[in-house]
Amino acid sequence: MTWEQLADGYGLIEGPTIDRDGALLFSDVPNGGVYRLDADRQVEEVVPKRRGVGGIALHADGGMVLSGRNVCHVLDGETRVILDRESDQMAFNDLACDAAGRVYVGTLIGYGDRHEHRPGHLLRVELDRSVTTLYGNVRLTNGIGFSPAGGTLYHSDTRAKALIVHDLAGDGSPENRRLFTHDDDFAPDGLAVSVDGGIWVACAGAGRVVHFDPAGRVIDEVDAPTAAVTSVCFDGDTLHAVTMDGLVLRRPGVAEGTPVHPARV
Numbered sequence: 001m002t003w004e005q006l007a008d009g010y011g012l013i014e015g016p017t018i019d020r021d022g023a024l025l026f027s028d029v030p031n032g033g034v035y036r037l038d039a040d041r042q043v044e045e046v047v048p049k050r051r052g053v054g055g056i057a058l059h060a061d062g063g064m065v066l067s068g069r070n071v072c073h074v075l076d077g078e079t080r081v082i083l084d085r086e087s088d089q090m091a092f093n094d095l096a097c098d099a100a101g102r103v104y105v106g107t108l109i110g111y112g113d114r115h116e117h118r119p120g121h122l123l124r125v126e127l128d129r130s131v132t133t134l135y136g137n138v139r140l141t142n143g144i145g146f147s148p149a150g151g152t153l154y155h156s157d158t159r160a161k162a163l164i165v166h167d168l169a170g171d172g173s174p175e176n177r178r179l180f181t182h183d184d185d186f187a188p189d190g191l192a193v194s195v196d197g198g199i200w201v202a203c204a205g206a207g208r209v210v211h212f213d214p215a216g217r218v219i220d221e222v223d224a225p226t227a228a229v230t231s232v233c234f235d236g237d238t239l240h241a242v243t244m245d246g247l248v249l250r251r252p253g254v255a256e257g258t259p260v261h262p263a264r265v
Helices: none
Strands: 005-006 013-018 024-028 034-037 043-047 057-060 062-067 071-074 076-084 090-097 102-111 122-127 131-138 141-146 152-157 160-170 176-180 188-193 201-205 208-212 218-223 229-235 238-242 248-251
Touching: 013 057, 013 188, 013 229, 024 057, 057 090, 071 090, 076 102, 076 122, 076 131, 090 141, 102 131, 102 141, 122 141, 131 160, 131 176, 141 201, 152 188, 160 188, 208 229
Parallel strands: 141 188, 188 229
Antiparallel strands: 005 248, 013 024, 024 034, 034 043, 057 062, 062 071, 071 076, 090 102, 102 122, 122 131, 141 152, 152 160, 160 176, 188 201, 201 208, 201 229, 208 218, 229 238, 238 248
């Protein structure tokens, strides 16, 4: 199967997420707004104006959790801040939720700003809204995902041109940090995991999605009709991709995606 173009005309798109009814949610990072693309290819702006949204997750109580200048829960037009930034130099990028509903989110410090860029951290918002710093030294945080059983955490570090991997202990603490893959021509962005343990990684520096097996071997490289793919998600066996030049794409029959858990924070 080939890629099918569902929408275009946006800025850099991020955060593709399947809504409860099968519609696709996505954000326009530079121009602002979170959008909903339904099965009839009708697009609705569901969160107006909000810029810098790098990650979207559904919330178990309805609505969605968004990153950006803070991490917030938007429900019925009301915004509840879950995690605020420490200074105006900080922002939050991609995020993901584990089976318990805790929110994992990476920090951007000074990126794209007048301030000097510094490595960020991966934070976890616990169910009581306390915050745990899991680890640091992430040069440019992007996609976050879990192995099917939840015991392995994958994290894109775009500037390091690598995927960082940690095992998650029984108490949720990360251990055994290692590079899953590293290549000077590889700029990993958003990612998604299939039920067979495959990791599907959008390449910010190229128009393709790279499929790795759990051992870090490249299984396939799926070319896309674009200069740069920024993120991916699964809907059943359909792979959705969004791009730096404002395209929304899908490719059926690729692989079965793992269940994506809602936030419960």
